[in-house]
Amino acid sequence: MRKKELKVVAAFHTTADAMAAEQACAVHGVPGRLIPVPRTLSAGCGIAWCSPIEERERLVGALEADGVEYEQIAEVAV
Known part of the structure; x- marks a missing residue:
């Protein structure tokens, strides 16, 4: 089993917001990926x-x- 690491996670109200976040992060060079909440x-x-x-x-x-728009941003072990 993979060891969990502390990450910053942004959750969204809608799938459209999540997809827009993915695009914004790509444009601004923020590393990461979409995951299930x-x-x-x-x-x-x-x-x-x-x-x-x-x-x-x-x-x-x-x-x-x-x-x-995002619902919340939190630090979570994932």
Whole structure:
């Protein structure tokens, strides 16, 4: 079993927001990927963006710069 690491996870209200976040992160060079929302969080669409913990500020900046709405951003072991 893979060891869990602390990551920054952004959860979204809609799938469209999750897809927009993926695009925003690609444009702004924020590493990460879309994942199912971890059980410790809840979100409307069930999809979240997961990035290394040290990328939190860049992630928030990319989402806000592109006007992507998010439900919550949390640090979670995934």
